[in-house]
Amino acid sequence: MPSDPVLNSPEGRQSILRARAAAGAPLPMAALAEEFGVSVDTIRRDLLALEAEGAIQRVRGGALPVMQPVEPLVTRMRTSDAAAHCIASRALDLIEDGMVVMLDGGTTIARLAAKLPPLPHALIITPAPAVAVATLAAGIETVLIGGQMSALGGMAVGQRACEAVSATAADLCLLGACGLEPTFGLSADRLDEAAVKAAMGAASSRTAVLTDRSKLGRRARHRVVPCAKLDVLVTDASSEETAAFHEVGLEIRCA
Amino acid sequence: MPSDPVLNSPEGRQSILRARAAAGAPLPMAALAEEFGVSVDTIRRDLLALEAEGAIQRVRGGALPVMQPVEPLVTRMRTSDAAAHCIASRALDLIEDGMVVMLDGGTTIARLAAKLPPLPHALIITPAPAVAVATLAAGIETVLIGGQMSALGGMAVGQRACEAVSATAADLCLLGACGLEPTFGLSADRLDEAAVKAAMGAASSRTAVLTDRSKLGRRARHRVVPCAKLDVLVTDASSEETAAFHEVGLEIRCA
DNA sequence: AGGCATGTTGCAAGTTCTTGCAGGATGTTG
DNA sequence: CAACATCCTGCAAGAACTTGCAACATGCCT
Structure with a gap:
């Protein structure tokens, strides 16, 4: 039906x-x-x-x-990661038409962007060109954040990117993660990417993290935001694994 | 009722x-x-x-x-256009390692971006996410220009994009074209894209136009720059067709 | 006021399109 | 080689589309 x-x-x-x-x-x-x-x-x-x-x-x-659009992201996306797929699908529920949504870079978020339905009244803001291409293709109004491109993450970083992000306001922010730990919070491997992610979280009224179980309990090099600033965790981990995050105030969405 | x-x-x-x-x-x-x-x-x-x-x-x-939320770039690039391929290849000669190069959006430029060799000391500046992904994949340092995304052209446009472009300086600028005519100059179909292209030209010390013969003699709706501000024309047209452009001072590179 | 023209709306008959299913062919895996 | 999944083909039920028509409202002219 x-x-x-x-x-x-x-x-x-x-x-x-x-x-x-x-x-x-x-x-x-x-x-x-x-x-x-x-x-x-x-x-x-x-x-x-x-x-x-x-x-x-x-x-x-x-x-x-x-x-094939382009190498770096797509090659990683081809390794069809079932977990990332489920997480991306589960996170779709967070997005409603009419929202202003910030999307991080990374493979999980890129998958989500590819799954997005047409949202005639939504606005997507992203520093990741691959995400921008996908959302634009879905017919969603898109604002691209510019800046120096980070070779690893495939997203714009640097002062200009941070400033551009700070100059916007969003209802929801979806972030990927290199590591997530109850006390240390959300962390990333590269400082410049961490700064942009932090700015994105600060510019949004709600922040969700999308990550698979392998990143839980890990600390990457640079903290993006503490868990107190996060609202939702979308993951494929079991409830035992996520219990610690639930205790620090995160809403858990299990894929 | x-x-x-x-x-x-x-x-x-x-x-x-x-x-x-x-x-x-x-x-x-x-x-x-x-x-x-x-x-x-x-x-x-x-x-x-x-x-x-x-x-x-x-x-x-x-x-x-x-x-149509149809992704303008990817679908159009599917139609393997031999002329665009040749033009893109010919234009590669203009780019040398160590240069700062601005790349426009559009299918022809996207093809060129996909052909670029690794240039360890060059810097690419572009408002087109598809181009940015390609150059980044080639291992070239890339700066992404942000702004509202234009659904048609697949590039960032608007005031923020223009400001970001104006804040940079490049050695060379490669522009696509919706129309090119000796007296009217280079023209584009959309006003917001024309503004960004104009800013790119103004920020570069040399400007080249890449376009196939079908665009020569055409006037699109909005002028980007007059021919006096252009330096090189890379096209597949015959020397008769390009004579008028040679007379207004353009260097012709025939593909 | 009456009559006519125009335009809009809902209904019905006939046609076209889409969809799911059954059966056999083909390819893949152990 | 056998078991299995996926594929192609044809088909029939049902939904949606088209066309034509009659009913009704509105506006204009005599």
């Missing part, structure tokens, strides 16, 4: 699929069928149409984007 | 629908029929009218805004 009567026309679905393919996301038929609430046959026909126009290449079980 | 006597005229409904489409919202017929208190046939006729004027695209069950 179609959740949205319009998005679930062939054109609507295919337009969404096209955008995801352009963002470099793989298109598994079974998952898409469940997501859209249609049978795999219908998705198969959609992929057939998209393949005919050259947007994707069908493979067994689904399809792959025919044009 | 009209619930609101004023709003429920064809013009009234259609102006509401037009506004929603412009905001990017999908238009499901059944829901709209109930909302306005009319039959789906009436809504269908409204959508028919809106489609005739090009505001929406009708799909089964309703309509989608025609302001």
Whole structure:
């Protein structure tokens, strides 16, 4: 049963699929069928149409984007990390149309950006070009934060990026993490990226962290924000692993 | 049975629908029929009218805004344009290691960015996220210009982008073009993109235009810079077609 | 006022499109 | 080689679309 009567026309679905393919996301038929609430046959026909126009290449079980956007992020994203996928999907619930949302860089956030539906009244603010391309492709108004590009994280950093972030106000901020620990808080491996992430958190009224269980209990080199400044933790970890974070005030969303 | 006597005229409904489409919202017929208190046939006729004027695209069950959230860059780059390829390759000669180079958005420039070799001492400055990702992947130091993203051009535009560009200085600037004409100069279809391109040209000591023959002699809506401010034209056109540009002082590089 | 033209709306019959399912073919995995 | 999943094809039910038409409201002219 179609959740949205319009998005679930062939054109609507295919337009969404096209955008995801352009963002470099793989298109598994079974998952898409469940997501859209249609049978795999219908998705198969959609992929057939998209393949005919050259947007994707069908493979067994689904399809792959025919044009790989770019190396650094995409190569990491190809290693299809089931956990990151689940976390990204779970975090989608946090975003509602009409919100102003800050999106960090990183693979988890990039996955989330690729999954975003069209949000006609939302605004995305991000220092990560890969994220900006994806949200723009989804038809969401996007503001790009400029600055020196960090080779590792694939996001803009530096004083100009921090200033640009500080000059904005958002309802929600989604951050990735190199490490998250109850007492030390959210941490990142690179100082310049940590500074931008911190500015993003400070400019938002609510902050959520998206990270898989491997980062929990770790301390990366530079603290971004203490846990007191965080509101939500979206992760695939068990409730035992997240208990300590719940005690310091975080709302836990388990993927 | 009209619930609101004023709003429920064809013009009234259609102006509401037009506004929603412009905001990017999908238009499901059944829901709209109930909302306005009319039959789906009436809504269908409204959508028919809106489609005739090009505001929406009708799909089964309703309509989608025609302001296609289609990622302009990636889809267009899919159409492997041999001319653009040659032009991009030819323009590579202009770039030497150690330079500070500004790169515009657009498909031609994006192709060039993908072809760039590692330049350990160069610096790329660009408002186009797709370009930034490519140059970063090539291992080139990159500065991203931030700002509101233009859905069509896939680049940052607006006051902040222009200011950020003006605050930098480059040796070379490579611009794409929607139109190039000897007297009118370089022109673009969108005003906000034209402003950024103009700022890029002004911030660089040398400016080159990359464009295929189809754009020569065309005038797009907004002038970016007059030909007097341009230095090099890289194109696939014949020498007859480029003669007029040579006369106004441009160096011609034929692909 | 009456009559006519125009425009809008809802309804019905016929057509087209989409979708899910069944059956057989094909490819993959152990 | 066998078991299994995925694929293609054809088909039928149902939803949505198109077309034509009649009813009703509105405005204009005589």
